[in-house]
Structures are given as C-alpha cells and as structure tokens.
Amino acid sequence: MCGIVGLHLRTPELYPRLGTLLSGMLCEMGDRGSDSAGVAVYGDVTWSPPGQGCVSVADLGTGRREDIDLVARTVATALDDDVEGVAVADSHLLSSDASSEALLAAVRAAYPEAIIAGFGADVAVLKGVGHPRVLTESWGLADAQGWQGVGHTRMATESAVTPSGCHPYAVGPGQCMVHNGSFANHATIRRELRARGVVFDSENDTEVGARFIAALLAEGRDVESSLKELCRTFDGFYTLLVSDRDSFAVVRDAIACKPAVIAETDDWVAMGSEYRALAGLPGVENARIWEPEPEVVYAWSR
The missing domain is CATH 3.60.20.10 (Aminohydrolase, N-terminal nucleophile (Ntn) domain)
Known part of the structure; x- marks a missing residue:
C-alpha cells in the first residue's frame, strides 16, 4: 500500500x-x-552543510557498527581530503569540500559494499527498517x-x-x-x-x-x-x-x-x-x- x-x-x-x-x-x-x-x-x-559535497550512507556493508570519526577518517584517506561526519541512528552523513561525486567515489572505494542512501549538495537521506x-x-x-x-x-x-x-x-x-x-x-x-x-x-x-x-x-x-x-x-x-x-x-x-x-x-x-x-x-x-x-x-x- x-x-x-x-x-x-x-x-x-x-x-x-x-x-x-x-x-x-x-x-x-x-x-x-x-x-x-x-x-x-x-x-x-x-x-548537509552549505557549500559542501554530501553523501548519505544507510549501511556500511561491513557487518559491524563503526564509529563516525573512524568512518570519516577512512573515507578521508580514500579521498585525500578532509571529511566531516555526523551519525544519525545507523546512518552516516558525510561531507567535504570536494564535490559530492568525488566524495561518493571515495566512500565506495573505502566501503565497497556500502548502501548509498543519497548524495548531492544540501541533501541528507535517511532510511531504515522499522x-x-x-x-x-x-x-x-x-x-x-x-x-x-x-x-x-x-x-x-x-x-x-x-x-x-x-x-x-x-x-x-x-x-x-x-x-x-x-x-x-x-x-x-x-x-x-x-x-x-x-x-x-x-x-x-x-x-x-x-x-x-x-x-x-x-x-x-x-x-x-x-x-x-x-x-x-x-x-x-x-x-x-x-x-x-x-x-x-x-x-x-x-x-x-x-x-x-x-x-x-x-x-x-x-x-x-x-x-x-x-x-x-x-x-x-x-x-x-x-x-x-x-x-x-x-x-x-x-
């Protein structure tokens, strides 16, 4: 329905x-x-901080819960740029001075099994079971x-x-x-x-x-x-x-x-x-x- x-x-x-x-x-x-x-x-x-590239991750695909600071550092290493992160329940909202597309590529490089909920300037996407x-x-x-x-x-x-x-x-x-x-x-x-x-x-x-x-x-x-x-x-x-x-x-x-x-x-x-x-x-x-x-x-x- x-x-x-x-x-x-x-x-x-x-x-x-x-x-x-x-x-x-x-x-x-x-x-x-x-x-x-x-x-x-x-x-x-x-x-979704103004002027930043943003990516919303619904599930990292690792089978475990990871600290948002660790996730941000891991993605920052793949991006070779600073990344900020906010944890919202099980979701990870990441932002950077880099473009949303570049940040998305870095998330996928760092977490190949991640479920991407959304990406783009000024948007955050949250979804879950329940x-x-x-x-x-x-x-x-x-x-x-x-x-x-x-x-x-x-x-x-x-x-x-x-x-x-x-x-x-x-x-x-x-x-x-x-x-x-x-x-x-x-x-x-x-x-x-x-x-x-x-x-x-x-x-x-x-x-x-x-x-x-x-x-x-x-x-x-x-x-x-x-x-x-x-x-x-x-x-x-x-x-x-x-x-x-x-x-x-x-x-x-x-x-x-x-x-x-x-x-x-x-x-x-x-x-x-x-x-x-x-x-x-x-x-x-x-x-x-x-x-x-x-x-x-x-x-x-x-």
Missing part, C-alpha cells in the same frame, strides 16, 4: 519547523506502511531544518525489507523519488538499463523508475518531460513524487487508482497519500486542495 509525503516551504520563517512538520506527516502515514521508512531533507545545515514513528524519533527528525522534505512509509510487496529496499531512492545528484504502487514491467526496463551500464542496489521496482528518471535528467531533460517519458514507458499503478534541491514534482498513472492529495498556500506546497497527512500543516484550512489528475505532472521550483 505505502504512503508518501512531501513538503516544499516557500517562507524562510518556516524552515526551522521543517522536521517537525515532516515528522507529523510521515507518522500519519504509518499505517499505510509500517515495515520501513525514509526521508530526504533539503537544507539542514548540520546534516515503524515510521520509531525511526523518526531515532533520527531526531523533528529537530531538522530546511526548505524541503520528502518521506515514504513502506508496505513491502515485491522485494526484501532491507535498507536497500527502503525509499526514497536517491540515485542522481540531489535527486530522489518516492513511490506508492507497482511497476508491472520493471524487470524488462531493469534489463535494458543494465545493458546500458546502470548498476542497481536492489530488486525493488521503485529503483528502476528512479534510475530511469536519473538517466534522463543526466541527458539534460527536465523533470516534467522525464516524468512524461516514464508515464509512456512504465506499465502499472503509481503515484510518484520526484524532487531535487530546487524542485518538487508529482504524477499519477493513467488510471490514478493510487490516492494522492495536493495542498498549496502562499507559504508552502504539500502532498500526501491521504489528506490526514496534511491536516496538521499551518494554515491548511485556507489552502487550495485538490486531487491530481491522471498523467498530469505538477511541479514547483524554488
């Missing part, structure tokens, strides 16, 4: 409340998916700040309940995707992408959609045309939310059987699988609220 939420803040005065608002939205969707959850937070100065309420508390999400957040609660249907199977899938620089539904032809598209050299971290159908979008964006396409191409290519039932540090977009399949609600005010834009995810937002009583139309891409930018 799964639940997805997203919040794009237009008013800087609300930035300090991003984590609190996003936590409430995500926990409201807990009964739509209680086996795992994840968030992408844009703009938290502790988790109930959303437990996870948000362990992350201290309520204290996070920033201008945008995306979240997902998962009810697994076709791949393992592991950190690599959790959403968001953040496979391009600063990009992430969350998904409610299923792609019927994901195996065929995965084979086609692998033939083009794309490497996958899981067997999750959502990762196929995320890497399809990332490949189009890397070719210079914009988010709207990329999502329209996904609608033409993928079969199935889905509601998708795709974001990067500057934009936020939503699309549903041609039948639109997976629920979604969008609300907009002068201060924010938000979406959720159900209205109750939005009910606690400030000023929601004055918001323009609607259900997105089938195969129409709704997008907002900073």
Whole structure:
C-alpha cells in the first residue's frame, strides 16, 4: 500500500519547523506502511552543510557498527581530503569540500559494499527498517531544518525489507523519488538499463523508475518531460513524487487508482497519500486542495 509525503516551504520563517512538520506527516502515514521508512531533507545545515559535497550512507556493508570519526577518517584517506561526519541512528552523513561525486567515489572505494542512501549538495537521506514513528524519533527528525522534505512509509510487496529496499531512492545528484504502487514491467526496463551500464542496489521496482528518471535528467531533460517519458514507458499503478534541491514534482498513472492529495498556500506546497497527512500543516484550512489528475505532472521550483 505505502504512503508518501512531501513538503516544499516557500517562507524562510518556516524552515526551522521543517522536521517537525515532516515528522507529523510521515507518522500519519504509518499505517499505510509500517515495515520501513525514509526521508530526504533539503537544507539542514548540520546534516548537509552549505557549500559542501554530501553523501548519505544507510549501511556500511561491513557487518559491524563503526564509529563516525573512524568512518570519516577512512573515507578521508580514500579521498585525500578532509571529511566531516555526523551519525544519525545507523546512518552516516558525510561531507567535504570536494564535490559530492568525488566524495561518493571515495566512500565506495573505502566501503565497497556500502548502501548509498543519497548524495548531492544540501541533501541528507535517511532510511531504515522499522515503524515510521520509531525511526523518526531515532533520527531526531523533528529537530531538522530546511526548505524541503520528502518521506515514504513502506508496505513491502515485491522485494526484501532491507535498507536497500527502503525509499526514497536517491540515485542522481540531489535527486530522489518516492513511490506508492507497482511497476508491472520493471524487470524488462531493469534489463535494458543494465545493458546500458546502470548498476542497481536492489530488486525493488521503485529503483528502476528512479534510475530511469536519473538517466534522463543526466541527458539534460527536465523533470516534467522525464516524468512524461516514464508515464509512456512504465506499465502499472503509481503515484510518484520526484524532487531535487530546487524542485518538487508529482504524477499519477493513467488510471490514478493510487490516492494522492495536493495542498498549496502562499507559504508552502504539500502532498500526501491521504489528506490526514496534511491536516496538521499551518494554515491548511485556507489552502487550495485538490486531487491530481491522471498523467498530469505538477511541479514547483524554488
């Protein structure tokens, strides 16, 4: 079933409340998916320091828990540059003056089996196995700040309940995707992408959609045309939310059987699988609220 939420803040005065608002939205969707959850937070100065390359690691792949200072030193040696680190529950958030891509390469050199949750300027991605309420508390999400957040609660249907199977899938620089539904032809598209050299971290159908979008964006396409191409290519039932540090977009399949609600005010834009995810937002009583139309891409930018 799964639940997805997203919040794009237009008013800087609300930035300090991003984590609190996003936590409430995500926990409201807990009964739509209680086996795992994840968030992408844009703009938290502790988790993703401004002007730094950033990488979020969900699991080091070593089979043991390692101290964040040791992880930062190990990656710094591979990078040959200074690396700072923040431990958030089981995740390691790393940053450096180097580019996000260079830092990512160093993480993979130091920890070849690591599960990369996300990378890119101004973004931190956290995901894990467990109930959303437990996870948000362990992350201290309520204290996070920033201008945008995306979240997902998962009810697994076709791949393992592991950190690599959790959403968001953040496979391009600063990009992430969350998904409610299923792609019927994901195996065929995965084979086609692998033939083009794309490497996958899981067997999750959502990762196929995320890497399809990332490949189009890397070719210079914009988010709207990329999502329209996904609608033409993928079969199935889905509601998708795709974001990067500057934009936020939503699309549903041609039948639109997976629920979604969008609300907009002068201060924010938000979406959720159900209205109750939005009910606690400030000023929601004055918001323009609607259900997105089938195969129409709704997008907002900073």
